Amino acid sequence: MSSTPAPVQPPSVDPMYPGAPPDLPPAEARSTRGPKNRRNLLAAAPAAAYLVAFLVIPVVVLLAYSVLTAGFFTVTGPLTFDNYKDALQSNLTWELGRNSLIVGGATALISVAIAIPVAYWLRYHAGRWQMPIMFLIALSMFASYLVRIYAWRTILGTHGVLNTVLMDLGIISHPSSLFIFNQTAIVIAMVHISVPYVMLVMFAAFRPIEPRYLEAARDLGGGSLQRWRRVILPLIAGPAISSFIFIFVLASADFVTPQFLGGPGDAMLGLNISQEFTASGNWAAGAALSGIMLVAYGLCFLIAAVGLRLTGLNKIRWTT
Amino acid sequence: MSARLRHHGVAGAVFTALVLIFLLVPLIIVALFSLHSSPSLTFPFKGFSTRWYSEVFGSEDFRESLFNSLKLALATAAFTLVFGTAAAYGVTRSGSRMSGVGVAIFMLPITLPLLFVGIALLIALRRVGIELSLLTILIGHTLIAFPFFFMIARVALERLDPMLEEAAADLGASPWKAFRKVTLPQVFPILLGAAALAFMVSLDEFVVTFFVSGNETTLPLFIFSRLRTTLNPSINVVSTLLMATTFVLFAFAFVMAMWGERKRARRAGNLMDVTE
Numbered sequence: 001m002s003s004t005p006a007p008v009q010p011p012s013v014d015p016m017y018p019g020a021p022p023d024l025p026p027a028e029a030r031s032t033r034g035p036k037n038r039r040n041l042l043a044a045a046p047a048a049a050y051l052v053a054f055l056v057i058p059v060v061v062l063l064a065y066s067v068l069t070a071g072f073f074t075v076t077g078p079l080t081f082d083n084y085k086d087a088l089q090s091n092l093t094w095e096l097g098r099n100s101l102i103v104g105g106a107t108a109l110i111s112v113a114i115a116i117p118v119a120y121w122l123r124y125h126a127g128r129w130q131m132p133i134m135f136l137i138a139l140s141m142f143a144s145y146l147v148r149i150y151a152w153r154t155i156l157g158t159h160g161v162l163n164t165v166l167m168d169l170g171i172i173s174h175p176s177s178l179f180i181f182n183q184t185a186i187v188i189a190m191v192h193i194s195v196p197y198v199m200l201v202m203f204a205a206f207r208p209i210e211p212r213y214l215e216a217a218r219d220l221g222g223g224s225l226q227r228w229r230r231v232i233l234p235l236i237a238g239p240a241i242s243s244f245i246f247i248f249v250l251a252s253a254d255f256v257t258p259q260f261l262g263g264p265g266d267a268m269l270g271l272n273i274s275q276e277f278t279a280s281g282n283w284a285a286g287a288a289l290s291g292i293m294l295v296a297y298g299l300c301f302l303i304a305a306v307g308l309r310l311t312g313l314n315k316i317r318w319t320t
Numbered sequence: 321m322s323a324r325l326r327h328h329g330v331a332g333a334v335f336t337a338l339v340l341i342f343l344l345v346p347l348i349i350v351a352l353f354s355l356h357s358s359p360s361l362t363f364p365f366k367g368f369s370t371r372w373y374s375e376v377f378g379s380e381d382f383r384e385s386l387f388n389s390l391k392l393a394l395a396t397a398a399f400t401l402v403f404g405t406a407a408a409y410g411v412t413r414s415g416s417r418m419s420g421v422g423v424a425i426f427m428l429p430i431t432l433p434l435l436f437v438g439i440a441l442l443i444a445l446r447r448v449g450i451e452l453s454l455l456t457i458l459i460g461h462t463l464i465a466f467p468f469f470f471m472i473a474r475v476a477l478e479r480l481d482p483m484l485e486e487a488a489a490d491l492g493a494s495p496w497k498a499f500r501k502v503t504l505p506q507v508f509p510i511l512l513g514a515a516a517l518a519f520m521v522s523l524d525e526f527v528v529t530f531f532v533s534g535n536e537t538t539l540p541l542f543i544f545s546r547l548r549t550t551l552n553p554s555i556n557v558v559s560t561l562l563m564a565t566t567f568v569l570f571a572f573a574f575v576m577a578m579w580g581e582r583k584r585a586r587r588a589g590n591l592m593d594v595t596e
Contacts, residue, residue, distance in 0.1 A: 037414065040495070044410030044422050047403040047466065051425050054459055055437065058444035062436070065443060073446075118339050121332025133336065135574065140343040142517075142566050144524035146543050147559040151346035154353070154361045154551070161349060164362045192343065199339075253433030256526070260547060270435050277439045277531065287443075290436060297433075 066291040070284035083288030092272070093289065100268040103183060104252025107190040108244045111198045114191070116240065119202035120232075124211055134203070141196035149260050152189040156180040156261070181263035189261055190251045198243045205239035206232075237313045245304050249297050269293060347563060354556035361551060372553040382558070385542040388454060389523055392538065396461040396522035400469040401515040403462075408473035409499065413485075423474075430467045437463060438531035445532065452534025460528035465518035472514040476507045476580065506584060513576030516569045523565060 066083055068075040087093050122130050155161045156179040163175040179185060209232065217227045255270035262268075269289060276286025353361050357369035376382050407426060411419040429437055438460070445456055480503065488498035526540040533541060539558055546555050 037495070038416045039414075041410045041414035041416050041418055041422070044407040044414075044419070044426075047407035047470075048422055048425055050403065051428065051463070051466070054441060054444070054463055055428060055432075056425065058440035059432075059436065061444050061447060062440040114339055117332060118336050121329070121336050125329035125332050126336075133340065136340060136344065139567065139570055140347065142520055142524070142570055143347055144526070144540060144543075144559070144562050144566070146524075146526050146540050146547070147350060147562060148346065150543065150547060150555055150559060151350045153547075154556075155346055155349065157361075159362055161362050164364075168363070192346065195339070196343065249433055253435050255435055270433070273435060273439065274531075277442060283443060286439065290439065294436065 062287050063291055063294075065283055066287035068284055070282050073281040073283065075284050075287075083284045084291070087285065087288045087292060093269070093292075096267055096269045096272055099183070099258075099266055100252040100270070103186050103190065103254070103258075103268060104248040104250075106183075106187045107194055107251035108248040110187065110191050111194045111247050112202075112240055112244050114195050115198035115202045115243070116236070118199050119206050122199075122203055123206040123209075124214070134200075137196050137199050141200070145193060146256070148192055149189055149257055152185065152192065153180070153260050156185050156188070180261060181266075183262065183266050185261040186254075186257050186266060189257050190254065194247045194251060198247060201239050201243045202236065205236045209235055234313060237311075238308055241304055241308060241313075245300050248300065253293065350556050351560045351563065353553050354560040356553050356556075359552045361553065361556070372557045376554050376557045379554075381537065382542060385537045385539045388457075388536060389539040392454065392458055392461055393519045393522040395458050396465050397515040397519040399458075399462045400465050400518040401511060404466060404469040404473050404514070404518075405511055408470055408477050409503070412474060412477045426470045427467050429463050434464065434527035438528040441528065442531040452532055452536075454536050456532040456534070457529055457536060457538065460532050461522040461525050464525055464528055465521040468521055469514045469518045472517070472577075473507070473511055476510040476514075477503070479584065480506055507580060509576040509583065510580035513573035513580070516573045516576070520566050520569045524562060 065075045067079050067081060068077060069080055070083065122133060126133060153160075157163070158175050158177045158180065160180070162179055163172070166172045167175065213231060214227055217231050222230065252268070253270045254268065255274045258266050258268050258271050270293075273286045273289050273293075276282045276289070352365070354372060355368045355370065356365065357367040357371065360366070407422070411422050411426075441456075441460055441463070442452075445452065445459075450456060484502050484506075485498050488502045489495070493501065524540060525538075526544065529538055529541060530544070537545075539562060543555055543558050546558075
């Protein structure tokens with residue numbers, strides 16, 4: 001006679017309290033005033049109110065100004081779409097837009113292209129150098145934005161450090177003005193500002209990919225190319241695309257770098273907007289340009305999000 | 321490790337070294353020429369002198385910018401410390417779906433290019449008739465520094481062992497007392513480090529300040545005005561002072577984060593001893 005043994009129930013483990021005896025009721029039932037309580041959200045209310053008052057509402061006001069009639073340092077009724085029509089019909093807008101697109105795109109592309117190999121090396125090869133180098137990268141991230149622009153101005157200028165060094169080395173005989181007042185100079189400074197952020201993001205992306213996963217791929221016959229294509233790239237594509245968009249938005253909206261490192265033809269949309277709100281005082285025109293840029297950025301985010309979802313890249317995660 | 325992988329390691333090391341040179345050398349050059357004895361900003365380096373430091377510290381404009389910047393940075397750090405901690409606590413301890421909306425709003429200032437933050441704030445302040453002053457700069461700086469503080473505070477609070485707060489609540493502590501006696505002591509070093517980052521963000525902030533400063537001046541605005549007139553080592557002096565302050569504060573934040581982490585690890589270790 002055979003009796004089937006009663007199936008052994010795995011002891012229920014309370015995730016909030018792994019060491020608890022199994023017969024204790026779960027945490028949610030035990031505590032009424034525990035850590036998770038809806039009322040606690042009230043603590044976030046002052047900060048939320050602050051951000052709504054000084055950022056969300058102001059952005060709404062900015063967008064509202066874009067459909068009002070221009071005055072000098074003000075706007076008046078009636079409602080109109082002329083600001084948008086004027087902005088979109090002006091050749092200047094398209095020229096500045098093209099410059100913004102080039103600088104933003106080049107900065108984002110170069111930053112991501114530099115950051116991936118550095119993050120890869122830091123993750124798998126740096127050993128005891130990893131922490132000190134991360135520290136230096138994070139440190140350079142916090143150097144002031146204006147200081148960096150100034151630094152590149154003194155390096156790339158006609159009488160700058162680069163020119164004197166090249167002349168001392170006998171590579172050139174006269175100071176060259178080719179290094180400054182062009183888009184390359186703007187992009188160099190913008191990459192200098194952006195690349196530390198991307199390196200930190202990409203390092204975080206490599207972190208969950210343990211070296212033994214790559215070894216497993218190699219043991220299964222994956223060459224170096226295949227390891228990148230089938231193991232690494234799908235895992236880092238999400239963060240890489242997000243950082244590309246983030247840096248593109250930051251760099252293409254910049255209005256200070258073109259003033260100090262760009263030439264007369266290198267102005268960007270942000271510079272025009274800043275002038276409409278300071279010197280020229282045409283707030284409605286500036287607001288319409290801002291509206292166009294914000295819509296364009298919104299589309300960038302949307303396309304990236306939809307793209308990641310369609311390819312399924314947003315779902316790939318290591319389960320540990 | 322195969323020879324192939326070691327080969328990657330060497331190439332990677334060389335590339336990383338080049339990137340570090342690219343990142344750090346421009347900043348080092350700025351600091352070096354702040355000590356130049358001549359007005360020239362390029363090599364040959366003619367010798368060390370502190371004349372530009374004397375010139376800068378003798379300038380009335382500079383002293384005003386310095387005091388304004390320090391006042392703003394301290395106030396920004398204090399504000400973000402209080403409101404940011406409360407916000408991070410609210411978001412991590414509510415379990416409500418609304419907290420996601422909160423996080424999105426709190427991160428908005430760094431998702432949006434600062435240019436738009438600056439002009440939007442400018443026209444909104446003008447709309448309600450608030451005069452531009454140090455106060456309006458403070459409003460802007462708090463806006464920008466907030467997400468940096470919030471990010472760190474949120475992670476710190478999320479990683480705490482919920483059992484401790486729960487135990488405090490079970491033993492009859494009010495939520496405020498549980499927070500003050502149990503939660504806060506565990507994360508205080510990290511929060512202080514994050515407040516130092518808020519201080520740094522305020523000290524270096526230029527874009528939003530540019531739009532809402534009115535007639536007031538700060539250190540970055542001082543650099544900006546000199547950049548448009550005379551290029552000489554006095555700009556390097558102010559830049560170097562900003563970088564040195566940032567360096568000290570960053571090291572402070574780093575040490576605080578390490579200390580906080582060790583504190584957490586030790587507490588977790590002690591708890592394991594008790595429960596086992």
